[in-house]
Amino acid sequence: MIIYRASAGNRDNTRMEAIMTDFRLEIAKEIQKNIAMDVEQIYSFIEIPPQTDMGDYAFPCFQLSKAMRKSPVQIATELSSTVQKLPFIKKIEQKGGFLNFFIDPVAFIYEITTDTIKEGKNIGSSNEGNGKTVLVEYSSPNIAKPFHIGHAFTTILGNALYRIYDHLGYKTVRLNHLGDYGTQFGKLISAYKRWGNEKDLEEQPIKELLRIYVKFHDEAKMDPSLEDEARMYFKNLEDGKEEEKGLWKRFRDLSLKEFSFSYDRLGVEFDDLNGESFYSDKIPEVVSILKEKGLLVESDGAQVVLLEEEGLPPCIILKSDGTTIYASRDVAAILYRIRTYDFYKNIYVVGNPQALHFKQVFAVAAKMGLEEAKQCVHVGFGQVKFLNMKFSTREGNIILLEDLLNECVAKTLEIIRKNQEDRNTGMTEDEMQSVAEKVGLGAVIYTFCKNGRERDIVFSWEEMLDFEGDSAPYVMYTYARCKSILRKADQENIDYKTLDIHHFAMTGNEDEFMATKLIYGLGESVKKAADAYEPFMLVRQITMIARTFNKFYNSSPILNNKEEDLKKARLAICQATCIALKTGLQMLGIQTVERM
Numbered sequence: 001m002i003i004y005r006a007s008a009g010n011r012d013n014t015r016m017e018a019i020m021t022d023f024r025l026e027i028a029k030e031i032q033k034n035i036a037m038d039v040e041q042i043y044s045f046i047e048i049p050p051q052t053d054m055g056d057y058a059f060p061c062f063q064l065s066k067a068m069r070k071s072p073v074q075i076a077t078e079l080s081s082t083v084q085k086l087p088f089i090k091k092i093e094q095k096g097g098f099l100n101f102f103i104d105p106v107a108f109i110y111e112i113t114t115d116t117i118k119e120g121k122n123i124g125s126s127n128e129g130n131g132k133t134v135l136v137e138y139s140s141p142n143i144a145k146p147f148h149i150g151h152a153f154t155t156i157l158g159n160a161l162y163r164i165y166d167h168l169g170y171k172t173v174r175l176n177h178l179g180d181y182g183t184q185f186g187k188l189i190s191a192y193k194r195w196g197n198e199k200d201l202e203e204q205p206i207k208e209l210l211r212i213y214v215k216f217h218d219e220a221k222m223d224p225s226l227e228d229e230a231r232m233y234f235k236n237l238e239d240g241k242e243e244e245k246g247l248w249k250r251f252r253d254l255s256l257k258e259f260s261f262s263y264d265r266l267g268v269e270f271d272d273l274n275g276e277s278f279y280s281d282k283i284p285e286v287v288s289i290l291k292e293k294g295l296l297v298e299s300d301g302a303q304v305v306l307l308e309e310e311g312l313p314p315c316i317i318l319k320s321d322g323t324t325i326y327a328s329r330d331v332a333a334i335l336y337r338i339r340t341y342d343f344y345k346n347i348y349v350v351g352n353p354q355a356l357h358f359k360q361v362f363a364v365a366a367k368m369g370l371e372e373a374k375q376c377v378h379v380g381f382g383q384v385k386f387l388n389m390k391f392s393t394r395e396g397n398i399i400l401l402e403d404l405l406n407e408c409v410a411k412t413l414e415i416i417r418k419n420q421e422d423r424n425t426g427m428t429e430d431e432m433q434s435v436a437e438k439v440g441l442g443a444v445i446y447t448f449c450k451n452g453r454e455r456d457i458v459f460s461w462e463e464m465l466d467f468e469g470d471s472a473p474y475v476m477y478t479y480a481r482c483k484s485i486l487r488k489a490d491q492e493n494i495d496y497k498t499l500d501i502h503h504f505a506m507t508g509n510e511d512e513f514m515a516t517k518l519i520y521g522l523g524e525s526v527k528k529a530a531d532a533y534e535p536f537m538l539v540r541q542i543t544m545i546a547r548t549f550n551k552f553y554n555s556s557p558i559l560n561n562k563e564e565d566l567k568k569a570r571l572a573i574c575q576a577t578c579i580a581l582k583t584g585l586q587m588l589g590i591q592t593v594e595r596m
Contacts (some may be wrong), residue, residue: 021073021111023520026086027057027101032179034082035064054261055093055100056517062097072097109573110501112516116576123583124523129170135337136162136172139268140350142179143275144188144209147262148398150351153381153457156448156589159268161379163587168530177333179277180252182326186211186234189247190226191216205254231321237527238280238323249278262401266441267589279332283324289368289556300404304437305364315360330361331368338372345375347367347533352380352454364368379533382456404459409440411465412473416596425595435593439473442590446472449535449588450543470543478546479581480596481553482574486558489571493586496571506566507573511552515573518545519580526587535588542584549577 028043035042036363042059049058061075068075073096080094088111090104116123138158141151160173166172191212192201200208220226237244256273278396287303290296295305301320308314308479317328358378413436420427428433443464447456450470467473489496518541525541528534558574561567567570580593 056103057101059099105513110504127169134170137175138349140177176270181277186230188422189233279329282332381453412436412440442472475546481580496568503565
């Protein structure tokens, strides 16, 4: 079912202060003792060198040269003798105009591993969003039309952004701006009255509504008067006439019921289901404001706002027959959301073809005097391609999301069954089907998130289900491998959860160090993903964590290690890896599995 929560304000938004040490900040504080510069500015200057032999952090002194009237090399040399080594710093080295800091691997591994275990699911979280509301509008399917894989992009991307902002402590509100209004409903009403089959509508509502919608367009090519009839029915709907309103509500309810199957399967919920129809009666206020400000002008019978100064074409507010369009409803939605949510950001996860539309809508809102228009953001994304097919509901040429999910799960189940035959994993049929469902859905979600959102997606079963490649199955398998190691350790009663620095004395090899450095970087990747509206930055980080852990696993004995303290320390690294992978995957909307 679609879950609707009437009050987002009831949600617990509290966030603990970050436990994990910010090494860059500690270095910035130490440098600040020796130069007249704010810690925040020093922090922003500190870099991560491109090569490990140049240190783990570097402070470039070029920015200080003019103020201090010294060369960058001289400044770096002087700082190298005055800046004190912190407990986690192995050495400080001046190289040219840079002051390079080398982290003590043992101290670092201990700090990051134990801090990660303490934080648990809060790893990478922060309180930066406290007191700020972020609205994320996504999915927004059209009522009476199938939920195809084109809708998956906005649904999966939006759900990931919601989870990322939520992890950073923002009060997040999930909006599903349903396409439940417009001229297309006039067409659908006309089609239903002419060719609708009541029995089919009850048994397979979306399929029947799609059939008559496609038939309408086929017939309208031969009889253009049908378009006039459709406009008449939509005008009646806007005027609140009983028959048209009753049919519209029925189509909407049947569609929502069918959409809920896909939402439930993907673990997607919403706080607000206000569609375009909700804002219809709020448009008169928008029109009134625009008239008062002298912004509304007539153009070919329509009422428009001119946007020449913004370098944009006019934005239609009312069509020549007095009916509204989605632009006018979006402007009304902004006004409503300002009053209802007092938002910090209002994010629209909608495809790139709508970029001009949102530029116009935001420009109109700004002309109305709404300062919050600056906080409205269009997060565009590319197209979905599968075997060179294009998607057009009008022509009936689509691939349903449910079909894609079913196919991916079925192919995953084949792989798991073969693995069962080859390795005798002991999994029952029910377990294999449960794992296949999570891994198959995870593969689809990962595919939508793994590249920059503006790039087109071309589906490839081989890439999606590659257990050795950049894929959800690979990351999920790594998590399951970690859990398997920890289960064996628990069976042997090995205590790896209450350790101190002495247990880590023998750690510090390159693979251990890199594994923990990537876990440490999870928080920064979450922040970058939020700032750029790019979940792929998080995907990249968790994939690197998985790859580096597997390298560590293959090079460094864990359970078979004869050194008891080193065994426990490495088990703790396994636990920290589990926490990081599970937290990262959950932010994408992917469930983990305990074994594969």
